[in-house]
Amino acid sequence: MPRTVIDVSGLPTYAFGSRVTPWWGTFSFCLLEGTGFALGIxxxxxxxxxxKDWARDAIPLNLVWSSLFTLVLVVSALPNFLTRRAAMREDLRPVRLLLLVMSALGLLLIGLRIIEFTALPVRWRDNAYGSFVWLLLGLHGVHVLTDVADTLVLTVLMFTRHGRGKRFSDAEDNAFYWYFVVLSWLPLYAVLYWVPRL
Structure with missing residues (x-):
């Protein structure tokens, strides 16, 4: 019996957005982690x-470092958008430059989050309020840290012979996840820093 064989060697080995499996993995991760943030809030x-002791325990947190962190995070959405767009065009030079910018912003954000932790007026073991503050800041901090680590690795790869093909898809996926990091912080910032002031 004859077998039908299709030559698929001419098909692309990578794609962008929802056409590739890693995008769905990242999307699912965002849903899962978003649910975790929602449960925490x-x-x-x-x-x-x-x-009954919450109002007494809920010391308003210092707005200086958190507001600076929020400002840098929101500003980072612009180079992130440009990175994603350049990656989808497979334009190596701007992708390299923008990944350097994103890496620098990411490292700045990690530094700001560390300072933010040191400025907290409550420790994680003091009371339930302190535990939730540290938990929610820590969860988001881990997201920032992991994405910055991914961005740094991707940046290094883009400056090697591996900086082609599928790496552009990886850069686009990395930019997609950074949007989640930015958007997930905004409700946390409102709850942690502004609700106790109401």
Whole structure:
């Protein structure tokens, strides 16, 4: 019996966006982690309403470092957008330059988050409020740290012979995840830094 054989050697080995499996993995991860953030915020607000000592324990957090962190994070969305666009065009030079910018911004954000932790007026073991503050800041900090590490590795790869083909798809996927890092911080910032002031 004759077999039908299709020659697929001419098909591309990579693509962008939802046409590739890693994008769906990143999207699923964003949904999963977003749910975790939502549960954390829900727990925080639940205790704020039901814990009679919450108002006394909820010392308003210093706005200086958190606001600077938020400003840099929001500003980083622009070079991130440009990185994604250049990656989809497979334009190596701007991708290299923009990944350097994103790496520098990421390292700055890690530094700001460390300073933010040192400026907290409450320790994680002091009370439930302190535990939630450290938990939510820590969770988001881990997301920043992991994406910055990924960006640094990708930046190095783009300056080697591996900086072609599938690496552009990786850069686009990395930029997609950074949007989640930015957007997930905004409700956390509002809850942690502004709700206690209401």
């Amino acid at each position: 829900g727990g925080y607000l639940y205790l704020a309403v039901t814990n």
